[in-house]
Amino acid sequence: MQRRHFLAFGGAGLAFAGNAAKTATRRSALEACGCSFAPQAAMGGGAFDRLQSGLKVTGMKVFGVSLTPTSDRPYVFVKLETNQGLVGWGEGTLEGKAGAAMACIEDFRDFVMGSDPMQVEHTWQSMYVHSFYRAGPVMGSAISAIDQALWDIRGKALGMPVYQLLGGPLDPRGVRGYYHADGVRTPERLARLRETAIQQGVSCFKTGLPGYYEWIETRKKIEAAVKSMQVLREALGPEIDIAVDFHAKTSPSVASILVKEVEPLNLLFIEEPCPPENVPAMAKIARRSTTPIATGERLVAHYGCRELIEMGIVDILQPDINHVGGVTGLWKVAQMAAVSGISMAPHACEGPIGGLATLHVNAAMPNFVVQEICGQIQPGAADKVWQEWLGFPAMRMVDGRFPLSPKPGLGFELSEASLAKYPFGGTRPMARVFHEDGSVAEW
Secondary structure (H helix, E strand, O other), X not given: OOHHHHHHHHHHHHHHOOOHHHHXXXXXXXXXXXXXXXXXXXXXXXXXXXXXOOOOEEEEEEEEEOOOOOOOOOEEEEEEEEOOOXXXXXXXXXXXXXXXXXXXXXXXXXXXXXXXOOOHHHHHHHHHHOOOOOOOHXXXXXXXXXXXXXXXXXXXXXXXXXXXXXXXXXXXXXEEEEEEOOOOOOHHHHHHHHHHHHHHOOOEEEEEOOOOOOOOOOHHHHHHHHHHHHHHHHHXXXXXXXXXXXXXXXXXXXXXXXXXXXXXXXXXXXXXXXXXXXXXXXXXXXXXXXXXXEEOOOOOHHHHHHHHXXXXXXOEEOOEOOOXXXXXXXXXXXXXXXXXXOEEOOXXXXXXXXXHHHHHHHOOOOOEOOEEOOOOOOOOHHHHHHHHHHOOOOOOOEOOEEOOOOOOEOOOOOOHHHHOOOOOOOOOOOOOOEOOOOOEXXX
């Protein structure tokens, strides 16, 4: 049914419905506060009846998973079950707000239960639009988890990996990625890092700035920040790309100095030179630098990225599939960015489900550059847990790339029992950092 016909029908139904009981219900709803609309069943609830696939979501389970009791980012997973035995997994991990994200997923239960999981876009639109208040990070993470799980089911139902449903892969070798090099500063450790990287085919690292920065900083602190980047470049050599995450710790004035000073280092990009919501400041910094500017991990939905794209402020966008709106949200941002000549380097610093999901979207992006994973070149404790859960080294690169699974959906199986060893330890706040004078510092 065309939208104008649907609206005409809905308006006529409100004006002269044949069923007196329904009319009374609608009238009382409208009169209650003056802002309510008719119940959803009277507004075309059966519009998709002829398009149903036969699959129905019959169950939804939400899991909080804490690898350590004090973790500030317990994983938030969702499992959707269907009437045909297919299940889908998704992730909505949100640092410092795990309990809120879990509660928000539960709030969407009525949107998901009984729905056709093949109608992913319709469900996404309903969750976003029918929530009335536009999504922030909590709602964005909840939508992301459900959306990933729906795409997982969709791929399994069609017998195809999600990246094939999106038109990929563009590169059968997999998805280029980078590891973090934080804390590696001595010449000896940097030399070992370079040697290991060459052996493993790793072609990119990211690091951060040392310390925290006031709005106006001393020359001493600025020189220390520049030196830290110079040391990394000298030790790793020109063959390895380096990105530097300012993590919004620098004010626009300090960032403007730093981006000019490090231009000779030919960095892959500088990330978050100021808070992403300060678009005019980001534009000011970008105008002063020939180094590509990246941001976006804290933005929600394609609407949240629109201003940066339209104004041409950034060179690289970094949305996180666990916050931006899942596979659907990340794909929308990628397409908007592509038509504006902006590249994509998605963020993924939570759990393995979102990490694996983002690889599928990357594999079909024509404007993809590189994928982040918050891990080191040597596997850590989380990597071992992920392998225990999934049966393979998830989010570990081979020859500098994350391999693509040929399995349908998101390409993995996960049991509830495997998560039980790591019960939810509750929400924990993220780090709170302060300057010497007690004022709140960005980190």
